[in-house]
Amino acid sequence: MELPMALAIAILYATGTYMILRPNLLRIVMGFGLYSNATNLLMIAVGGYTKDSLAPFVPTSDQAVKPVLMDPLPPDIILTAIVISFAVGALMLIIAYQLYKDYGTDNPEYLPVEDDFIHPEIAIDTAVARHKRRHPHEDEKVHYAEHPIVHPDSVSPLTHDAEQEGRGFE
């Protein structure tokens, strides 16, 4: 049982890492989902699961052969971890959607960096320069034309008041 389990865990972690490193918010969230599944499988493997082991309930009748009971703690840990990763995943999805609504992109590379907030006047140049540096062969006209952050009239996001636009947690 250990070899297929180990293979499955390895594949899930590898896929999850690949997804998290993709420049796409949705894939990052999905990558974390894969991570949590891989971790849960790892906990099952740690619990020493075999085909013969039984659920750890105390039998009511006397049995001639003492059954091999499964360790109940790893499944407990998995249950807790599933609930937590579900909640965090849901929150991440909401925030990814809000990011998409705010900045008009789901690519984290097009989001402003810290310096853009501090010096909004040079933010446009740096954002464009950064993008060109990272993608030297890409077509010039993409992405930045309708981008709210790089629009010359746009306000600095740090002073941008969400309430003025009537938008909070809808």
Place this chain on the structure above:
Amino acid sequence: MNNLILPLLVPFLTMLILALLNGYYRLEKIIAVLSTAGLTAWVSWLLFYVDANGIQVTIIGGWAAPWGIAFVADRLAVIMLALSTSLATLVQLYSFWTVTETQQKYFFYPLMQGMLLGVNWAFITGDVFNLFVAYEVMLMASYGLMIIGASPAQVQQTFKYIAINSIGSTFFVVGCGVIYSTTGTLNMADLAVRTAQLTGSQAAIVTASSMLLLTVFALKAATFPLIYWLPDAYPIVPTGVNGYFAGILTKVGVYSLLRVFVMCFQQDGRELALDVLLVLSGFTMLLGVLGAMCQWDIRHLLSWHIISQVGYMVMGIGLAGHVDTRVVELAVAGTILHIAHNIIVKSNLFLISGIIERISGSQQLKELGGIIDLTPGLAGFFLIASLSLAGMPPLSGFLSKLVLTQAGLAGESYLIVTIAVITSFFTLYSMTKIWSYAFWGEHTKNKPILSYRGMMLPTAALVIFTLFMGAWAQPFLDLAKRAASTIIKPDDYIQAVMSVKQIRKSLHHTDVAESTAPH
């Protein structure tokens, strides 16, 4: 005394009540402060009780120690609880003036209580997996507080913060799993017993898997090289509650390092993890303060300082790998003192930066000036807090840095002591930068000054504590040394946890037969 559940129960119930009271803004504020203040009073009593009568243990569910979930209040845990609850009271009091109705509508105070619940849980738990759950509770509340209001900058930084902490959570569960498979327990006292018996390859596996936990705690504590999330995340936290973030959240990571790596892991070769921490602490201190020196925004500057100060605490933990027990005791006592000092002073500086923003409407050093003319009192508070952060005698920072330096010299770790002293000078430099740009000079802006007098009250309380801890140092030092001795030699801790009687009747086959048989 079976009520160690109180530090969790009070914030939890308050959270529920406040969530139901959404809309009664004034009532919410009063209930939040009163509940936390009451808890602070009880925890302060508990501090004296535990100091006098030894470690208190509550077992949840009635099962005996290695199976039941233990809540343990030893001296270190109670010191941390007292700091966390009292700081939460002051921060909530401060938020009377800073929190807007919109923020309250989006559950500001319930989230604050939720964070207090998670933090208290992390301090008082005696079980490594419970520590994970406590972390998650604390983190969920901190995500909520960080994104409250949902401006684009907040949304962006919160996504990063969640992403990096999700990686941490994955590592934590994996670490728990591997350690459980090797030792067969996750109870901290039991872990200390069983790892002490390990030798050879078993001990090596535990040391290797403990590195996973080291990564998680180092990430939470913002230790090099996992520091870069912090200066992005903390400046966008709403004013007021950022004092609590800066004061407590990274220290939960440091506390976990102290609890798990100094107390729980006793196997052969445990010094490896501590040596790694000692090396990392030097980088953390130096890079943190160098990052701070080149910032022109008060909150960014102070956020980088959090990292640099975490370096000192981690240095104490790293020195705990020394063979001489006297050095270890001094180092751990120094770490505890530095945690206490830093919680007070760092959150105070963040609260002061909030007042500065209210007076001059800006956080940029180049736009500020002349605050000393407007409010000499605030300037005095800032001077005391910043000199204390830099480690000037007779303030609290001097005490903790002195003890840490003594430990470093006694342990012959001269390089790290040199770095610590250099970092202190740089800290003083960057604090002088805030002082000369924000407080001296001409007051240029003609913005209306918002009311700030009430906000001085929590700040003043924290300043008084700093002065008190520096001037009346001996009781604090003795308490820290007693707390350190419980951590270094966990015999008392193990004895206290393991000796709790099982309340629940154990369920053997015969018992089942008896209970089902007709009488």
